[in-house]
Amino acid sequence: MRRWLKRTLIGALGATFLVGGGLAACSHHRHSRAPMTDAEITQLRERVMDKATRALELDATQQAKLGLLADAIKVQRSALMAGGERPRDTLQSLVAGPQFDRAKAQAFIEGKTGAVREQSPALIAAFGDFYDSLRPEQQQKLRDYMSRGGHGHRHFWRG
Template sequence: MKPWIKRALIGIFGASVLFGGLAACSHRGSYSHGWQAMSEEDAAKTKAKIVERVGSRLDLDEAQKAKLGVLADKLREQRNALVGNTSDPRAEMASLVAGPTFDRAKAKSLVEAKTGAITSKSPEVIAAMADFYDSLKPEQQAKVREFMAKRGHRGWRG
């Protein structure tokens, strides 16, 4: 496998693991609608906690923590773009089957909106993940790989 493909796959997988952690942390407390429903102040506090927790586990320096913060911001931007402007995604999905026939046009527009959000924001997320991962020392990278290998087989709830 070519090195750039391997690095990209590791980056994407690492970003999804980090994204899962961010999403899991965002559902704690009084935030019943996830990270996108938080105020900017609450999101900043949550991000600071996550950066501090990951920073302590990986022994990150300040520059690495800053890059991790940028990655967290990019992931939140992508998630917010993916969720879109809807306040109730379940109702939006239920509206597809509300009538006597499945609303194919609306379903297609929903899929196009979601894939457009992923396509437009993914390069920024990949670049932020690559910048963060490439800034890690070899022993820190080994910890990340070890964490992914140990936790990867049990899914998100692990």
């Protein structure tokens, strides 16, 4: 497997855990389809960090590494969301005419994969540093949560 593909997959795993798990645990189903504001993202980040800190009983060093991971995820998200157009809107524009706009679809995919490729090394490093700082019992708790696929997140966050 190519090195960049491995990094992308690992980066996606890390992003999926924190963003997906955090959003599932804290979002309380946003009914609006509007993109999250910076203030909402910051508030969500703080809630996720607080809950993860309590659930995993993180010390100050581990909390700092979790903060760096959250920052790396935010940079990755910003890179993926660059351009301001929502992916759903882009998809709708691809099928708006009588034929599928293949060139626009390819450019869209290349832009997104390029963003992932550029930001993945920092995300992988941040996730690795955070995970490696966990004690074995904390790592096991995290693995147990991930093996459930995010289901039962209430039990994870409540400890």
